[in-house]
Ligand SMILES: Nc1nc2c(ncn2[C@@H]2O[C@H](COP(=O)(O)OP(=O)(O)O)[C@@H](O)[C@H]2O)c(=O)[nH]1
């Protein structure tokens with residue numbers, strides 16, 4: 287800050303805003319040249335650049351803001367950008383957007399106009415857009431928007447002169463207004479008319495932000511309105527309550543509709559075959575009729591063939607069948623026999639539950655090849671941009687059958703528990719809802735990687751895999767049913783702008799796969815070692831035998847051999863560890879397909895691997911977590927029992 | 941960094957502070973996207989630098 291030169295008060299401020307990566311900083315540099323100051327925005331760690339330029343004798347101060355996606359801020363950077371719009375008295379606000387994504391970015395222009403800011407729109411990166419065959423009628427867009435619009439490619443200095451002229455001529459007298467549907471306008475008016483003070487933002491924009499529960503704006507209004515604040519708050523509460531679940535979505539969709547109208551004749555899309563295909567594919571993936579078969583194809587080739595057949599088949603055979611069985615195990619065993627005189631130590635290293643023969647072998651030879659191939663598939667699918675489309679597809683399919691898909695995808699794909707938490711806090715209104723949420727949490731679907739491991743290990747027995755898949759789908763439907771009970775209303779899970787689909791980028795996929803593999807390995811490896819230590823201790827003290835004997839009747843109920851109880855005890859450490867145990871049994875010819883299926887389904891449902899249970903205890907206390915534990919255990923075993931009866935009775939798989 | 945789910949950009953510093961998902965013993969090692977909540981893998985420094993170099997060359 288020390289280097290900041292004192293500027294004359296007459297400098298007019300020009301603020302550059304827009305999404306990240308649209309060329310704001312390039313424009314900033316082009317306008318200001320060498321003399322700029324970068325400093326943290328007061329009270330934050332967000333860097334903001336300021337510089338100066340002179341146009342026709344008038345000096346301007348240019349401010350480069352951090353990227354923002356909407357006037358309703360979520361991140362600190364967005365908050366800073368908006369605060370600058372609120373606090374700096376701007377002569378002009380230049381909204382920079384990427385021509386290639388104009389449809390996605392134009393809604394923010396509307397927001398800025400709505401806020402009453404003196405907006406100039408810069409449609410940047412036109413060079414790339416034109417190269418792909420897109421054309422934009424800038425004068426027509428300007429006419430329709432009613433604000434100055436400049437097209438350009440600032441990196442090539444194209445459009446720079448026009449931007450400078452627009453800044454000089456900028457006069458924010460009468461801004462256009464874009465109407466929303468009449469009932470949204472009614473809601474806006476209801477709130478806006480209660481506001482009595484003077485704000486920098488337009489009252490309509492303020493009302494919209496208040497309706498969307500913007501805390502900062504609420505504070506601002508609270509401090510400005512004084513006694514009148516209660517009236518404002520009441521108006522907001524009434525309207526917000528009526529549209530509890532869909533207000534945000536409604537507003538986004540309305541803006542989108544307006545933008546579609548604005549762009550209809552303004553933008554000509556490319557004839558380019560490849561781009562067309564990407565668009566069409568994107569549409570296919572989210573349409574239930576085509577999307578579902580595509581999903582099946584993705585699962586069949588990506589998961590069944592690649593993870594199941596190649597990972598769990600070929601690679602595991604190579605690692606575990608050849609490397610461990612033929613070379614490493616005999617080597618370590620003979621070393622132990624030669625140099626370790628004590629039985630207990632030999633057992634510890636190379637025994638039935640030996641750290642090497644069980645822990646290391648399971649982690650390295652069984653699980654790692656499978657999660658490796660799984661994460662590769664996962665990263666490719668992620669990089670292509672399929673996941674948000676999958677979320678939309680699941681949401682649509684679930685909605686068609688009257689269920690709610692909002693909870694399924696985040697549970698499986700590893701979203702932060704915030705997603706669930708919002709759901710919980712928002713809806714804990716009645717006892718019934720609370721019970722349902724608890725049930726929902728109790729179902730604790732394993733993360734995608736664990737599902738992948740189980741699925742890969744089952745791939746050798748296709749009947750077992752099929753029945754297991756059906757059971758998992760049923761669980762998903764149950765989750766959808768429960769969350770439909772908890773969350774009425776129409777709001778789809780992810781209303782979001784879909785990022786474009788693209789071919790997978792090799793380096794990206796590689797790095798993400800390696801990162802995920804490393805994380806997973808470091809996560810399971812110690813656990814597998816500790817597990818085999820404990821099992822060894824159990825064996826030495828006889829506690830294990832006692833435990834296995836205790837579980838034998840339960841195994842009997844499920845139609846499983848006594849040997850299977852060991853795998854279930856493994857499963858208590860982690861599902862993937864247990865699944866590896868089942869795989870071992872199945873390889874040894876100790877399980878029939880029916881038994882394998884029943885065991886795998888029970889183990890998948892059977893929650894709490896230790897980690898999960900401990901976390902549950904920490905967050906919800908002993909009582910609730912024990913309750914959930916008991917409930918899920920009973921649920922898992924009853925499902926296993928019924929499945930066994932059903933399979934034996936119907937003769938499927940036998 | 942760019943979110944693998946919604947495609948938005950965010951600074952990982954802001955997202956990492958979130959708590960574990962409850963399933964990972966060592967913590968999730970993920971940067972949860974502030975916009976959609978998706979858990980993006982936190983890429984270790986050396987891989988990240990390698991990736992940046994590759995991107996620069998292209
Ligand atoms: N093709 C093309 N690329 C541009 C143009 N303007 C900016 N870029 C590129 O877009 C990227 C993001 O630019 P930057 O100014 O950092 O974006 P910011 O995040 O909005 O500040 C950089 O790689 C620029 O080189 C342009 O007019 N044409």
Ligand SMILES: [Mg+2]
Pocket residue numbers: 310311
């Ligand atoms: Mg920038």
Ligand SMILES: [Zn+2]
Pocket residue numbers: 943944945946947948973974975976977978
């Ligand atoms: Zn995201």
Ligand SMILES: [Zn+2]
Pocket residue numbers: 960961962963964967968969
């Ligand atoms: Zn986690």
